[in-house]
Amino acid sequence: MAKFVLWGSYCENVIEKRAPYRQAHLDGLNQQKADGILITLGPTQDLTKVFGIYEAPDAATVRQLIESDPYWKNGIWTEYEVKEWIQAI
Known part of the structure; x- marks a missing residue:
């Protein structure tokens, strides 16, 4: 499977x-990790950007996961x- 990098704001x-959506957000991420x-x-130190790495069949799968996340649905992100990433080392 390919690897993908997420950069968001x-x-x-x-x-x-984020408080009302945080637990549902974390539960979903934990399930994606388990899968x-x-x-x-995670966020950058200044809490302005989010960075992630996914391993998935295609970018559409990653976009679907992001867009179904409570943070996206509720305007936190x-x-x-999403960019396909070539892990050189």
Whole structure:
């Protein structure tokens, strides 16, 4: 399977706004991790960007996972980009 990199942005006041959706978000990520699709995901230190690495059959699968996440559905993530990644080392 191919690897994909996610870069996205968070909304303003993310700490407060994410609270109602945080547990559902984390539960979904944990399931993706258990399924072997999500390798890693997390925010930048300044809480403005999100970075993730996925292993999936195609970019459409990754986009579907992102767009079904409570953070995307509720405007916590405001934009994202997915690129296929070639792991050289």
